[in-house]
Amino acid sequence: xxxxxxxxxxxxxxxxxxxxxxxxxxxxxxxxxxxxxxxxxxxxxxxxxxxxxxxxxxxxxxxxxxxxxxxxxxxxxxxxxxxxxxxxxxxxxxxxxxxxxxxxxxxxxxxxxxxxxxxxxxxxxxxxxxxxxxxxxxxxxxxxxxxxxxxxxxxxxxxxxxxxxxxxxxxxxxxxxxxxxxxxxxxxxxxxxxxxxxxxxxxxxxxxxxxxxx
Amino acid sequence: xxxxxxxxxxxxxxxxxxxxxxxxxxxxxxxxxxxxxxxxxxxxxxxxxxxxxxxxxxxxxxxxxxxxxxxxxxxxxxxxxxxxxxxxxxxxxxxxxxxxxxxxxxxxxxxxxxxxxxxxxxxxxxxxxxxxxxxxxxxxxxxxxxxxxxxxxxxxxxxxxxxxxxxxxxxxxxxxxxxxxxxxxxxxxxxxxxxxxxxxxxxxxxxxxxxxxx
DNA sequence: AATATCCGGAACTGTTTAGTTTCGTATAGA
DNA sequence: TCTATACGAAACTAAACAGTTCCGGATATT
Numbered sequence: 001x002x003x004x005x006x007x008x009x010x011x012x013x014x015x016x017x018x019x020x021x022x023x024x025x026x027x028x029x030x031x032x033x034x035x036x037x038x039x040x041x042x043x044x045x046x047x048x049x050x051x052x053x054x055x056x057x058x059x060x061x062x063x064x065x066x067x068x069x070x071x072x073x074x075x076x077x078x079x080x081x082x083x084x085x086x087x088x089x090x091x092x093x094x095x096x097x098x099x100x101x102x103x104x105x106x107x108x109x110x111x112x113x114x115x116x117x118x119x120x121x122x123x124x125x126x127x128x129x130x131x132x133x134x135x136x137x138x139x140x141x142x143x144x145x146x147x148x149x150x151x152x153x154x155x156x157x158x159x160x161x162x163x164x165x166x167x168x169x170x171x172x173x174x175x176x177x178x179x180x181x182x183x184x185x186x187x188x189x190x191x192x193x194x195x196x197x198x199x200x201x202x203x204x205x206x207x208x209x210x211x212x213x214x
Numbered sequence: 215x216x217x218x219x220x221x222x223x224x225x226x227x228x229x230x231x232x233x234x235x236x237x238x239x240x241x242x243x244x245x246x247x248x249x250x251x252x253x254x255x256x257x258x259x260x261x262x263x264x265x266x267x268x269x270x271x272x273x274x275x276x277x278x279x280x281x282x283x284x285x286x287x288x289x290x291x292x293x294x295x296x297x298x299x300x301x302x303x304x305x306x307x308x309x310x311x312x313x314x315x316x317x318x319x320x321x322x323x324x325x326x327x328x329x330x331x332x333x334x335x336x337x338x339x340x341x342x343x344x345x346x347x348x349x350x351x352x353x354x355x356x357x358x359x360x361x362x363x364x365x366x367x368x369x370x371x372x373x374x375x376x377x378x379x380x381x382x383x384x385x386x387x388x389x390x391x392x393x394x395x396x397x398x399x400x401x402x403x404x405x406x407x408x409x410x411x412x413x414x415x416x417x418x419x420x421x422x423x424x425x426x427x428x
Numbered sequence: 429a430a431t432a433t434c435c436g437g438a439a440c441t442g443t444t445t446a447g448t449t450t451c452g453t454a455t456a457g458a
Numbered sequence: 459t460c461t462a463t464a465c466g467a468a469a470c471t472a473a474a475c476a477g478t479t480c481c482g483g484a485t486a487t488t
């Protein structure tokens with residue numbers, strides 16, 4: 001329950017006696033295992049033995065590298081693979097709707113669902129640990145929001161939508177509605193859900209949908 | 215960690231030997247205490263001793279009435295005071311914006327914040343317990359969403375907005391964005407936040423905001 | 429082959445906490 | 459006053475789990 005100091009030093013160091021490297025080669029597997037267990041059972045349900053077993057490692061190996069369960073979790077989240085929403089690889093179809101729809105790939109939905117499970121597992125911890133909250137935000141949720149912001153800004157730049165739009169809120173909309181849908185409504189987040197959100201809320205809100213004039 | 219059967223029988227029963235009533239008079243205080251502790255520490259951080267101490271009760275008293283921690287929590291959530299969003303006491307200002315803004319009372323914000331803290335404390339448990347998820351949805355989140363739905367439907371009925379609007383999604387929008395803002399962004403949910411949401415997203419989405427033509 | 433290092437496994441310690449039991453007391457009906 | 463019941467407090471049991479220690483084997487450098 002205690003996770004205070006930050007200790008994200010890098011892996012490879014020099015041994016005191018020999019010029020040989022300290023490997024810590026199992027780090028990636030362990031961090032992956034930690035994320036999996038986290039997604040399945042949540043922070044409090046997760047035990048170090050589960051992580052060790054999942055990674056086919058010994059508990060001692062975990063503690064050789066991380067001083068506590070909390071530090072391991074922070075490290076796992078912070079080093080999590082971000083969604084591949086590079087500015088350069090974003091869709092560019094010429095219309096906002098085209099871009100937004102192009103973002104809905106099966107892989108992206110799958111990945112997003114896993115990240116939301118991780119997020120839920122972290123929730124109670126997040127509200128008590130700003131460091132973890134920031135790591136989770138930066139890795140789990142910000143890449144996607146930032147991609148949306150770029151798509152919206154492009155639409156503004158090409159004159160498709162008004163510059164008065166609340167881009168910041170609109171960029172977070174799909175993520176926030178998805179979290180709500182999964183955990184509060186307990187309904188699936190699938191392609192149809194996102195399409196309906198785009199056509200029923202986002203596009204109308206920027207003046208492109210039905211209500212304003214189809 | 216186990217919370218299966220439902221045991222929401224009512225409180226006052228008749229003793230086997232006498233016509234006297236079994237009081238369980240401490241029930242309300244205990245349930246309140248459970249909610250407070252839940253909001254402060256989350257389900258896993260909450261201990262039965264904390265709840266007992268908060269209610270100035272003995273641990274034995276808790277177990278006389280509820281078979282387990284999980285059952286106590288479900289009971290506390292299910293019997294939680296709903297927001298007072300009666301169909302009859304909703305604002306009716308004549309415009310959608312007026313109605314939505316009138317919903318933002320300091321008390322409602324305060325109450326909503328507490329409920330969100332409780333929600334966060336339940337998160338990891340919710341994803342593993344449908345019964346709890348349903349109780350939380352019905353009590354914490356549905357009253358508000360349903361109020362929004364009514365206000366939107368009224369606006370449709372009086373011809374202020376189009377019937378094509380995605381009322382269901384729009385009614386959940388403020389809640390879902392508020393959850394996101396508190397837990398992911400760690401920023402305060404205050405009056406300004408809601409006003410900006412109304413003017414920047416909801417009203418535009420129904421064809422009343424700037425982008426469509428101010 | 430000799431040696432130094434990392435690793436996995438298993439046994440161990442100490443703490444926390446769910447849940448139980450016991451007991452002394454307050455209260456309300458008879 | 460007498461008695462049954464509900465209660466608060468505290469001691470208790472049993473299990474789970476974070477974190478530690480030890481050991482034997484694998485690997486790689488010399």
